[in-house]
Amino acid sequence: MKKYYKIDEWSVIEEGFNPRYHEESESIFSLGNGHMGQRANFEEKYSGKTLQGTYVAGVYYPDKTRVGWWKNGYPEYFAKVANAPNWIGITVKVNDEELDLHYCKTKDFRRELNMKQGYLERSFIATFKSGNQVRVNARRILSMADDEIGAIRYSVDSVNFNGVIEITPFLDGNIFNRDANYDEKFWDVLDTGINDNKAYLKARTRKSGFEVGFCMTSEILFNGSPAEIKSETLTWPGYIGQIFKCKVSRGDNITLFKYVSVLDSLNYKPELIVSRSIQAVARARKKKFEGLFSEHANYWEESWTHSDIIIKGDPAAQQGIRFNIFQLNQTYTGRDERLNIGPKGFTGEKYGGSTYWDTEAFLIPFYLSTEPSKVARNLLIYRYKHLGKAIENALKLGYNQGAALYPMVTMTGEECHNEWEITFEEIHRNGAIAFAIYHYINYTGESEYLAEYGLEVLIALSRFWRHRVNWSDVKGKYVILGVTGPNEYENNVNNNWYTNKMAAWTLKYTIDSIEYVMNESPLAYQKIVKKTRLKYEAEIAAWKDIIGNMYFPILEERGVFLQQEGYMDKEQHMVSELSLSERPINQHWSWDRILRSVFIKQADVLQGLFCFEHEYSTDIIRRNFDFYEPRTVHESSLSPCIHSILASRIGEAEKAYELYLRTSRLDLDDYNNEVDEGLHITSMGGTWMSIVLGFGGMRVKEGMLSLSPSLPKKWNFLSFNIHFRGRILNVGITGKSTQVSLLKGDPIQVEINGKLINCRQLKIQTNDIGQNI
Ligand code: BGC
Numbered sequence: 034m035k036k037y038y039k040i041d042e043w044s045v046i047e048e049g050f051n052p053r054y055h056e057e058s059e060s061i062f063s064l065g066n067g068h069m070g071q072r073a074n075f076e077e078k079y080s081g082k083t084l085q086g087t088y089v090a091g092v093y094y095p096d097k098t099r100v101g102w103w104k105n106g107y108p109e110y111f112a113k114v115a116n117a118p119n120w121i122g123i124t125v126k127v128n129d130e131e132l133d134l135h136y137c138k139t140k141d142f143r144r145e146l147n148m149k150q151g152y153l154e155r156s157f158i159a160t161f162k163s164g165n166q167v168r169v170n171a172r173r174i175l176s177m178a179d180d181e182i183g184a185i186r187y188s189v190d191s192v193n194f195n196g197v198i199e200i201t202p203f204l205d206g207n208i209f210n211r212d213a214n215y216d217e218k219f220w221d222v223l224d225t226g227i228n229d230n231k232a233y234l235k236a237r238t239r240k241s242g243f244e245v246g247f248c249m250t251s252e253i254l255f256n257g258s259p260a261e262i263k264s265e266t267l268t269w270p271g272y273i274g275q276i277f278k279c280k281v282s283r284g285d286n287i288t289l290f291k292y293v294s295v296l297d298s299l300n301y302k303p304e305l306i307v308s309r310s311i312q313a314v315a316r317a318r319k320k321k322f323e324g325l326f327s328e329h330a331n332y333w334e335e336s337w338t339h340s341d342i343i344i345k346g347d348p349a350a351q352q353g354i355r356f357n358i359f360q361l362n363q364t365y366t367g368r369d370e371r372l373n374i375g376p377k378g379f380t381g382e383k384y385g386g387s388t389y390w391d392t393e394a395f396l397i398p399f400y401l402s403t404e405p406s407k408v409a410r411n412l413l414i415y416r417y418k419h420l421g422k423a424i425e426n427a428l429k430l431g432y433n434q435g436a437a438l439y440p441m442v443t444m445t446g447e448e449c450h451n452e453w454e455i456t457f458e459e460i461h462r463n464g465a466i467a468f469a470i471y472h473y474i475n476y477t478g479e480s481e482y483l484a485e486y487g488l489e490v491l492i493a494l495s496r497f498w499r500h501r502v503n504w505s506d507v508k509g510k511y512v513i514l515g516v517t518g519p520n521e522y523e524n525n526v527n528n529n530w531y532t533n534k535m536a537a538w539t540l541k542y543t544i545d546s547i548e549y550v551m552n553e554s555p556l557a558y559q560k561i562v563k564k565t566r567l568k569y570e571a572e573i574a575a576w577k578d579i580i581g582n583m584y585f586p587i588l589e590e591r592g593v594f595l596q597q598e599g600y601m602d603k604e605q606h607m608v609s610e611l612s613l614s615e616r617p618i619n620q621h622w623s624w625d626r627i628l629r630s631v632f633i634k635q636a637d638v639l640q641g642l643f644c645f646e647h648e649y650s651t652d653i654i655r656r657n658f659d660f661y662e663p664r665t666v667h668e669s670s671l672s673p674c675i676h677s678i679l680a681s682r683i684g685e686a687e688k689a690y691e692l693y694l695r696t697s698r699l700d701l702d703d704y705n706n707e708v709d710e711g712l713h714i715t716s717m718g719g720t721w722m723s724i725v726l727g728f729g730g731m732r733v734k735e736g737m738l739s740l741s742p743s744l745p746k747k748w749n750f751l752s753f754n755i756h757f758r759g760r761i762l763n764v765g766i767t768g769k770s771t772q773v774s775l776l777k778g779d780p781i782q783v784e785i786n787g788k789l790i791n792c793r794q795l796k797i798q799t800n801d802i803g804q805n806i
Contacts (some may be wrong), residue, residue, distance in 0.1 A: 035054075035702055035703050036523040036702060037051075037054055037702075037703075038061065038360045038701055039071060040348045040349050040352055041348070041352060041467070042351045042352055042355065043147065043148055043149045043355065043699065044145050044146060044147050044149075045060075045061060045062065045145070045146040045148070045356060046144070046145050046435060046500050047141065047142075047143070047144040047145075047426070048142070049070045049140060049482040050134060050141055050142035050157065052075050052081045052082070052134075052135070052433060055079075055081060055082060055083060056082060056083065056084050056709035057703060057708045057709045057710075058073060058144065059072045059073045059083065059084060059086070060072060060073075060084075060380045060381060060700070060708050060709060060711050060712050061073070061075055061146065061701065062146045062153050062176045062360035062702060062712070063086075063151075063172070063176060063360075063378075063380040063711075064142055064269075064364040065088075065174065065360075065361070065364050065378060065379040066152055066175040066176060066180045066293070066363060067177070067180055067364065067366030067367075067368060067369075067372075068089070068091060068181065068294050069087070069088060069117075069175060069180070069183070069379070070086075070087075070090075070175070070181035070363075070378065070379015070380065070432055071086065071087050071088070071121060071173075071175060071379065071381060072084060072085070072086035072087075072379075072521075072711075073144070073146075073153055073182070073361045073379070074086065074119075074121065074183060075123050075134065075155075076122060076123040076171055076173075076187055077122075077123055077124060077131075077133065077134075078124060078131055078132065078133045078346055078661055079135055079530055079681065079740050080133050080135040080136065081135040081749075082607075083103035083209060084211060084381065084382075084586065084709065084710075085116060085119060086116055086379075086381060086382065086711075087117045087118065087119055087120060087121070087166055087208075088114050088115075088116070088117060088379045088386065088514070089115075089243075089295060089655060089722050090299075091115065091243075091297075091299050091367070091372055091444075091791075092110070092114075092115055092236050092241075092245060092297060092299070093107075093113055093114055093115055093238070093239060093241060093243075093385070093387070093444045094113050094115045094210070094239065094240065094241055094245040094385060095111075095217040095241055096110055096111050096112075096113045096213060096214045096215075096217070096219075096385075097109065097110055097112075097114055097214060097215060097613060098110055098111060098214070098451045099158040099214040100452075101450050103152060104428050105452055105563060106410055106429065106457060107432065107451045107453075107456065108440075108447060108448045108449055108451055108456070109340035109785040110311075110387065110449065110560070111214070111442070111449045111450070111451060112276075112385050112386070112442075112444035112445070112447075112449045112800070113210060113212060113219070113382065113385045113386065114214070114290050114382060114385060114386025114387075114636065114667060115208065115210065115219045115220065115238050115243075116208050116210045116211075116219070116382065116518045117206060117208070117220070117236070117245060117295075117532060118205060118206040118208055118220065118222070118236050118245070119204070119205045119208055119272075120183060120204055120247045120249065120293045121173065121183070121185060121206060121291075121293075122204070122205055122274075123185070123187050123200060123202045123203070123289065123291060123360075124199075124201040124203065124274065124512075124679050125167070125169075125198070125200050125201075126198070126199040126200075126201075127161060127165050127167060127191075127194070127196060127197075128163065128165060128194070128196040128197055128579045128651055129162060129199075130161040130162065130165065130713035132159060132161075132167065132169075132492070133238060133468075134157070134159060134366075137159040137160055137161055137171060138159065138160040139157050139158070139160075140157065140158045140159075140160070141154050141156065141157055141158050141419075141493050141515070142155075142156075142157040143155070143198065146725070146773065147503075148320055148333075148355050148356065148359040149328075149333065149334075149337065149361065150330040150333055150334075151174060151175045151177060151327070151329060151333040151359070152171070152172055152173065152174045152176075152326070152329075152330075152333075154170070154171065154172045154173075155169075155170070156168070156169060156170040156171070157169055157583070158192060159513075163178045164193070164438075165191075165193065165196070166191075166193045166194070167189050167190060167191060167192060168189070168192050169187070169188065169189055169190075170186075170187075170188045171186065171187045171188070171327040172185070172186045172187060172326075173185045173186075174329050174416070175363075176317075176326065176328070176329045176334065177232045177329055177332040177336070177363070178213075178242070178324055178325075178328040178329050178331070178332045178706070179317070179325070179328070179364075179745075180290065180366070180368075180755040181294050181295055181296055181310075181570070182294055182295075182313065182314075182316075182317045182325060182423070183292075183293045183295065183409060184291065184292050184293070184317065184325050185289075185290070185291040185293075185324070186288060186289075186290055186324055187288065187290075187291065187324050187640075188286060188287070188288040188289075189286070189287050189288075189289075190284070190285070190286045191281045191282065191283055191284065191285050191286075191607075192283070193283055194281075194283060195281065195282045195283060196280075197278055197279065197280055197281070198278075198279050198281050198287055199241055199276055199277070199278050199279075199335050200253075200276075200277050200279070200287060200289050201267060201274045201275065201276045201277070202249055202289060202291045203233075203249075203272060203273060203275070204225070204232060204234040204252050204272070204273050204274075205271065205272045205275030206222035206225075206234055206236045206245060206271040206272070206295075207222075207271045207272060207347065207561075208220065208268075209381055210226070210384075212284075212383065213384055215238070218239065219234065219238055219239060219642045220236045220237065220238055220239065221237050221239060222234060222235070222236045222270070222703040223235045223236060223244070223547070223712055224270070224307065224629075225268060225271070225273040226273070226307075227266055227273065227275075227468075228311055229311075230264075230275075230445050231244060231248050231249070231311050231315070231597070232248070232249050232250070232266070232274070232275055233247065233248040233249075233251045233273070233307050233311060234247045234248075234271075234273055234313065234633050235245070235247075235306060235307055236271075236608055237303075238318060238627070239732065241770065242298075242412055243298055243299070244297065244298040244303040244306055245295065245297045245298070245299060245306070245772035246294075246295075246296045246301075246306035246307050246309070246310035247293060247294070247295055247299070247309070248293065248294045248309065248310035248311050248313065248314040248316065249275075249291060249292065249293045249294075249489070250314050250315070250317075250318050250404070251264075251275060251277070251289055251290060251291050251292070252280070252289070252290040252292075252294050252318070252321075253277055253287060253288070253289055253290075254286075254287070254288040254290075255279060255286070255287055255560055256285055256286050256729070257286070257288075257420065259577070260279070260287075262277045262278070263281060264276055264277050269516070273415050277293070277672060278316070278709070278786070279804065280781075284387075288654075290321070290322045290571070291641060292314050292317040292318050292322075292325075292356065293314065293317075294309070294311075294314040294317060295312045296309055296310045296313060297603065299369075299756040305420075312498075314787075317777040319618070333463065335489035336362055336725070337402075338595040339356070339403060339756070339761060340358050340362060340404075341358065341726075341754070342355070342358065342402040342721070342724055342751070342752070342753045343750065343751070343752040344355045344551065344724075344748055344750070344751055345748065345750035345751075346747055346749040346750055347745075348745045348752070349698065350693065350694065350697065350747075350748070351695030352698075352701070353694065353698045353701060353720070354697050354720060354721070354724060355390045355699070355702060356697070356722040357697055357717035357721060357760055358403075358721065358740040359715075360380075360400060360714055360717055361396075361713055361714065361717050361718065361721070362380065363379075364378035364379060364402070364645055364714050365378075365396075367400065367404060367408030367409075367411050367412075368413075370411040370414050370418075371415070372419070373387075373388040373390055373392055373402055373410075373412065374388070374391075374396055374714060374715060375387055375388065375389075375414050375577050375712070375714070375715075376389055376391055376670075376713065376714060376716075377581065377711035377713070377714045378711070378712060378714035379716060380711040380712040380714065381710045381711020381712070382710075382711070383578050383710045383711055384442070384443075385442060385449060387442045387443050387444045387449055388415070388442070388443050389436070389441065389442055389462075389464070389715065390459075390461070390462035390717030391440070391671065391716075392412055393412075393416075393462075393468065393469035393720075394420040394465040394468070394471075394640075394671070395468050395671060395674070395715050395716060395718040395719045395722070396412070396470075396718035397409050397412060397413075397469045397472055397473065397720070398472065398475075398476075398715075398716060398718065398719075398722050398725075398726070399581070399718040399721045399722070400412065400718075401472070401476050401477070401723065401756070402476075402731075402755040402756055403405075403556045403721075403755070403756065403759070404756060405734075405756060406473075406477045406479065406756070409446055409473055409477075409715065410473065410479075410482070410562070412469075413432070413469060413470060413473055413482070413486065413487070414486060416466055417441065417486040417487075417489070417490055418446070418491065419439065419440075419443065419445075419446030420437060420447070420489060420490055420493060422443075422446030422447055423493065423494055424436065424437045424489075425449070426438050426439075426440060426448050427497055430457065432482065432496075432497060433494075433496060433499075433500050434498045434503075435493060435496050435498035435565060436499075436500050437463070437490070437493035437494055437496070437497055438463060438497055438550050438669075439448045439461065439462055440462075441455055441456055441459050441462055443484070443778045448733045451614055454521075454524035454525060455517060458515060458516045458517040458524060458525060459516070459517045459518075459521070459582055459761070460497075460501065460532065461516070461518060461519060461529070461531060461532045461535055461668055463497055463535075464494075464532070464534075464535025464536065464538070464539055465535075466494065467490070467491055467494050467535070467538075467539040467542060467543075468489065468535070468539075468644055469502075470482070470483075470487040470491065471542055473487075474487070475733055476733050476757075477758060478736055478758050480549065480553070481554070483549060483550050484550045484554040484558070484647055485552070485557075486556035487546065487562055488543075488546050488547065488550050488596075489564065491539070491542065491543040491546055492543060492547075492561070492567060492649055493565070494539050494543070494564045495539055495540050495543040495572075495576055496535040498539055498540055498579070499540070499572075499575055499576060499579060499739040501513060502536065503537070503585070507583065508584050509582075510582050510583065510584035510648055511530055511578075511579050511582050511583050511584060512527065512533075512584050513527070513528060513532055513533050513536060514527045514528070515527065516529050516532050518530075518531050518597065519531060519635055519636060519637045519640050519669075519671075519720065520533055520596065520633045520634050520635055520637040520639045521634050522627050522630070522632060522633060522666075522667070522668075523597070524628065526596075526597035526598065526599070527597060527599070527609060528584055528585070528586050528597055528598045529596065529597045529637070530585055530586055530595060530596055530597065530637075530638050531596075531638060531640055531641040533583055533584065534583055534585070534641045534645065535564045535641070536579075536583070536585040537565065537579065537580050538645065540576040540577075540579055540580050541576075541580050543579070544573055544576060544580075547567075547569075547573070554738055562709050567737065571611060572800045582706045586598050586600075588601060588660075591656065591660060592653070593638070593656050593657045593660045593661075594638045594641075594642075594657060595638075595688060596633070596637050596638050596661075596663075600631075602774075603630065604630075604631060605631055605664075606613075606630070606632070606664075607631065607663045607664065608663055608664060608666055609663065609685065611632075613667075616666070617666065617668045617706060618630070618632060618666055618800070619634075619668050619669065620706060621787050625655070631664055632664060632666045632668050633664050633665040633666065633671070634665075634666060634667075634668045635662065635665070635668070635669035635672035635675075635739070636661075636665070636671070636672050636673050637661075637669065638657055638661055638673035638677055639657060639658065639661050639662075639675055639676060640675055642654055642657055642658075642679060643675045643679060646679075646682065647732075647734070649750065650671070651682070651683055651684075654679060654682060654683055655683040658676070658679050658680065658685075662680075662688070663678055669716075670696070670705065670713035670716035671694040671715070671716050671719060672720075672721055673692040673693075673695040673699070673719075674692070674693075674696040674719025674723045675719065675723055675733070676692045677689045677690075677692035677693045677696060677723035677727050678722060678723050678726050680692060680727070681723075681728055681743055682727075682729065684743065686743050686744070686746070687745065687746065689723070689727055689743075689745065689747035690746075690747070693720070693723045693724070693727065693745070694718055694726075696716060696720045696723055697712055699716065699722075700712045700713060703711075710789055714781075715738065724751070724753065725753055725755070726764075728742060728743060728744055728745065728748075728751060728763060729751065729753065730742050730743065731740055731755070731764075733757075734784070737782060737783070737784055738755075738762070738781070738783045738784070739783070739785075740759050740764060740771060740773070740785050741785075741786050741787070742764075742766040742786075743769050744766060744767075744768055749768070750765065750767050751765075751766045752764060752765040752766070757781075758778075758781070759778045759779065760775060760778030760779065760781055761775075761777040761778060761787065762774065762781075762783070762792070763776055768788050771785050773785065773790065773792050775792050775793070779794035780792060783784075
């Protein structure tokens with residue numbers, strides 16, 4: 034665990050250039066705007082270790098599956114987020130020496146991710162071999178206000194020389210993915226050209242055929258005044274640049290503004306992409322950098338007013354949560370229901386950039402509470418639209434017609450994952466998709482979603498579970514064999530408690546939802562019956578039989594639910610017995626040793642208790658927490674948040690705090706030693722949950738918002754805003770009182786520490802036991 038970045042409540046700051054951590058910083062300082070994303074690669078050349086990453090949402094390459102031994106049912110390809118042509122590039126030469134921080138001596142290096150206004154800024158002084166020195170300051174934005182536009186202000190001062198500075202903004206399609214199964218090229222550059230001082234590059238992904246157009250135009254200031262410098266075009270296959278040469282004397286400054294538009298065939302007809310990208314970049318240039326910057330910063334200001342969380346008394350915790358919220362908001366804006374959120378967002382190639390169960394299990398709550406409900410709804414509709422493919426997938430694996438197995442990893446609804454223990458066995462993802470429908474309706478009260486979309490999905494999921502269980506004569510119960518639970522440190526287990534729980538719950542929720550739609554929307558119900566060919570009596574009877582007779586492994590003597598059968602046969606060691614040099618175990622132990630060990634990668638039984646907390650007493654939750662927490666290594670980013678929420682639930686505030694820091698600063702402090710590959714975007718939803726659901730104790734109980742706060746000792750104050758059923762509420766918590774303010778919408782009743790409070794006027798204050806004060 035490093036403490037490399039400076040603590041600041043609104044910024045992440047790196048002081049001094051440390052090439053050892055450069056790839057880590059490229060992840061940490063990433064920018065995005067929902068439509069595209071960019072790792073914090075340098076604009077100028079860098080010959081050291083770097084992971085170049087430019088991504089366009091929804092644009093992927095179907096990389097042919099590579100496995101040791103083919104198994105029937107494996108998917109043909111893994112959808113890989115395609116590292117797109119480089120649009121940030123700016124080559125800098127001083128009297129023919131190229132600026133490259135791998136070779137130049139660097140001083141006063143500073144990099145800042147300013148989260149309040151959403152920009153990346155870098156400054157340094159570089160000394161060339163000749164002794165010539167330049168001072169550089171570069172600021173970059175990916176406009177949130179106009180998501181087709183990126184802009185860079187790149188300023189170079191001559192510190193100590195007279196001579197020529199040559200500065201060449203460029204577009205380069207000669208790029209590759211580090212994560213490519215066969216080292217194939219993912220892109221073909223179709224066209225480059227220059228039109229009225231606007232240089233463009235159009236490229237197409239191989240096989241998937243996405244076309245993306247990039248167009249750049251530049252402006253130069255010389256000592257602060259516009260300079261009419263004629264550029265020369267520099268071009269070779271897949272590359273186009275414009276060289277600007279400037280004679281300078283010591284102390285002179287050249288500032289280049291580079292404006293770039295990025296348009297793609299998800300949104301434009303391929304034949305229009307170039308002309309539209311030229312128009313888009315003209316629009317950007319007209320606004321100038323200041324104009325683009327101010328509308329971008331205004332967007333962030335507005336966004337923070339409804340999504341910020343304020344923590345007083347603990348700057349590291351404050352920085353952590355803002356970093357998480359910032360990354361979530363720049364990854365997904367909810368504008369396009371065809372898009373989803375990959376585990377690494379726009380910050381790296383790992384996981385292919387595709388959709389996992391992470392979205393339903395960890396992100397829906399964040400978007401539900403920080404945005405109007407249509408944003409989370411879009412994420413549900415994304416899965417609704419993939420239902421046909423999920424049914425095809427199940428059929429391909431041998432399940433009954435009408436049963437759906439959603440993919441573990443997907444871009445288009447097709448399964449991409451190809452490790453059998455995950456692809457075929459990590460079926461709990463189906464449970465998360467059902468739970469997200471429940472969660473959405475429970476939170477928003479929009480039960481009509483069931484008739485419109487939800488019920489069809491639930492029926493198909495229940496049909497899957499019905500086919501996936503089997504009757505065990507020995508146990509006299511239904512069992513689910515050969516699965517991988519959320520804990521991926523053991524595969525092919527029988528009766529994973531979490532999976533069995535999810536299955537039985539889905540069946541029950543589907544039956545309740547059928548009854549609801551049948552009564553409330555009979556016409557819609559008839560349509561669904563016809564479309565799904567639901568055989569009401571027979572299917573419901575079979576589902577009820579499974580619900581009533583599902584097997585759940587239990588460790589009676591400890592009073593805990595057992596993660597899976599046979600778990601207690603393992604040698605029972607505790608994480609505290611591991612030495613630091615062995616951790617994370619997935620980087621030090623053989624896979625064989627991990628699989629046989631007792632150590633749990635991520636919340637599994639506890640994930641279930643988190644979802645169904647209302648069904649269990651505090652005592653049961655505590656017993657399970659006390660049993661599993663010491664055995665969990667939290668080597669999935671998705672783990673500490675769930676443990677933190679449950680720790681808050683059982684009144685273990687300090688444990689909850691320790692786990693909160695682990696989730697919120699997971700990337701900033703690189704707990705799992707892997708941030709160079711990209712950020713853990715999806716777990717950031719869990720960080721948010723560990724504050725709002727954990728320390729805030731927020732729940733929705735029978736349609737009512739309820740809070741039962743408990744702050745870590747170190748915090749003097751916690752405040753967050755939530756969207757809830759057409760209202761916006763602000764919650765402010767101190768050690769002594771909780772205050773709920775109605776910022777927008779109609780009066781509402783809120784439960785605080787078990788007492789009902791009418792939230793009519795702007796501010797309601799209560800003490801710890803919920804009395805108005
Ligand atoms: C976790 C999975 C998760 C995936 C992507 C894995 O390490 O075990 O639960 O879906 O990462 O975040």
